[in-house]
Amino acid sequence: MIDDLIDAVIDREGGYTNHPADRGGATHWGITEAVARANGYAGDMRHFEREAAVAIYRRIYWLRPRFGDIAERAPLIAAELFDTGVNMGPAVATGFLQRALNALNRGARDYSDVLLDGRIGPQTLTALDGFLATRGATGETVLLKAIEALQGERYLSFAERRPANEAFLYGWLANRIG
Incomplete structure (x- = not known):
C-alpha cells in the first residue's frame, strides 16, 4: 500500500x-x-x-507516525493521513483524526475521547476501533469526510492569512482533498 x-x-x-x-x-x-x-x-x-x-x-x-497501524484498520484513512502528513506534517494529520474521532463519539458514549497530542498510540487506535465497530461499513467514509473537512478549512485559513498562498489554494483543494 x-x-x-x-x-x-x-x-x-x-x-x-x-x-x-x-x-x-x-x-x-x-x-x-x-x-x-x-x-x-x-x-x-x-x-x-x-x-x-x-x-x-x-x-x-x-x-x-505509525500510519501503517491505521492502514490495518482503515486503509482509506491511512492513505489520507499519509497525504495530509506530507503536505501539513504528520502531527497535524493525526490531530485531524483525533479531533474527528472525539467529535464523532456521541459524547464519549461509543468510546472515550482521545488526547489531542498528534501521535498515534494505543488510545487513538482504541478509539478508531470503537468508532469502526460502532459505525460499521460506512464509518470509514464518514470519518474520511470529517478529516478532509478539517484539512480544507486549514487550506482556506492559510490563504486568508497569507494572500501569497492563494497561488496554491486551488491545487490544494483539487489535488489533496477527495
Whole structure:
C-alpha cells in the first residue's frame, strides 16, 4: 500500500520546483530542502534523487507516525493521513483524526475521547476501533469526510492569512482533498 501512496505523491508533486510564493523553498519530488537536509542530503536540490525521496516518505511520513497501524484498520484513512502528513506534517494529520474521532463519539458514549497530542498510540487506535465497530461499513467514509473537512478549512485559513498562498489554494483543494 505505502509504495503506491508514495508513487502517487511523487507523481503529483513532480520534479524540482522553487516557487517564489512557497515558504518551503526549493523542493524536489515534494521533499523540501529543509527536510532533505534534516535527513542528511547536502547537495543541490535539483539533483535530489527519487530514491532518497522515497526513503524519506516511508520513514518520516509513514513509519514514524505509525500510519501503517491505521492502514490495518482503515486503509482509506491511512492513505489520507499519509497525504495530509506530507503536505501539513504528520502531527497535524493525526490531530485531524483525533479531533474527528472525539467529535464523532456521541459524547464519549461509543468510546472515550482521545488526547489531542498528534501521535498515534494505543488510545487513538482504541478509539478508531470503537468508532469502526460502532459505525460499521460506512464509518470509514464518514470519518474520511470529517478529516478532509478539517484539512480544507486549514487550506482556506492559510490563504486568508497569507494572500501569497492563494497561488496554491486551488491545487490544494483539487489535488489533496477527495
